[in-house]
Amino acid sequence: MSIHLRRTDENVDEIEAVASQLGRRVGVSGLLPHLNRQAELAPVPGRAVEWGWTWQPSDVRNRRWWPQGITTTADADDPVVTAGRRLVVVSWYAHEVDGEKHGSRITVVDLDTLRYRHVLLVEPVVDRRGRARLKPVQVHAGGLVWWGPYLHVAGTRRGLVSCRLDDLIRVDDLDSALGYRYVLPVRFAYRAEHDEGTEEMRYSFCSLDRGADPPELLAGEYATGDATRRIAHFPLDPETHLLSTTDDGRCSALRFHDSGLGHMQGVAVVGGTYYVTSSRGRFRHGTLYVGEPGRFRGFPGALPIGPEDIAYWPELDLLWSVTEHPGKRYVFAMRRGTVDMG
Secondary structure, rough: OOOEEOOOOOHHHHHHHHHHHHEEEEEHHHHHHHHOOOOEEEOOOOOOOEEEEOOHHHHHHHHOOOEEEEEEHHHHHHOOOOOOOOOOOOEEEOOOOOOOOHHHHHHHHEEEOOOOEEEEEEEEOOOOOEEEEEEEEEOOOOOOOEEEEEEEEEEEOEEEEEEEEHHHHEEEHHHOOOOEEEEEEEEEEEEEEEOOOOOOOOOOEEEEEEEOOOOOOEEEEEHHHHOOEEEEEEEOOOOOOOOOOOOOEEEEOOEEEOOOOOOOEEEEEOOOEEEEOOOOOOOOOEEEEEOOOOOOEEEEEEEEEEEEEEEEEEEOHHHHHHOOOOOEEEEEEEEEEHOOOO
């Protein structure tokens, strides 16, 4: 019994239509000169935190948009795609407000200046007359993996949605994109499948394990009560920077662990050791767990309130995470050596 992801066809024609009719492709390098918001260094609560920052006040307080996933240029490992800059990317999903669902977005942050900009995730749509339009991507976006030119976004029961960062588009008409100047269209998806007798997998978060050979994509489940709390490993292809699939587009989990934790928000693996962020509501600090599935040691109070996804930056030996609750929103780094207490 196993779980699988099946790759869909690419939205090549649709993306071409959007780029030609509604704006132009600029990629990450074309976005970076136009980062229009400023984050600020801030003291971040949590015993494991080394340093971090908070967003500008309107984003800290915003009740429509909630931060979720995180990845960095260390995952991308491609100086051409990243324009040679040190970047952090955070995903957000939108609560419904006044009957409107704005979907999900990413935020690109320059680590050296803390300048940033929001980019709306969109599905490119072309009608029968060939007219292009943009549709917000309705996923929780609980995790991110940036590997090579691709950004893979956790989509809970949908599996993953995947974008090519070269497709990042500057739109001419802000009304076509909910007021966003920059959008990133979904190029394809990995639809969730499972064998008979295996419970459907929830792709609550994802991360990149570069220590595996070849590298692997990890996905896991947020769970409460009796819900499954699995952590699954999927093979990646170093040549294409995509999941390794059969001829019919199917990628099967190499293995999965049933012994994850409740309230898992993210998992990173370094040298065989798992680092798990776990939330404890709106008023209590999060817990960091270190070890292996079935053998975790918890460190209550190590994280701020509302921790979400987690990513590892090998060259800096830092674990990165992000918090979600209005008024208490941070992006922060933890020195792995100081939290590897298991």
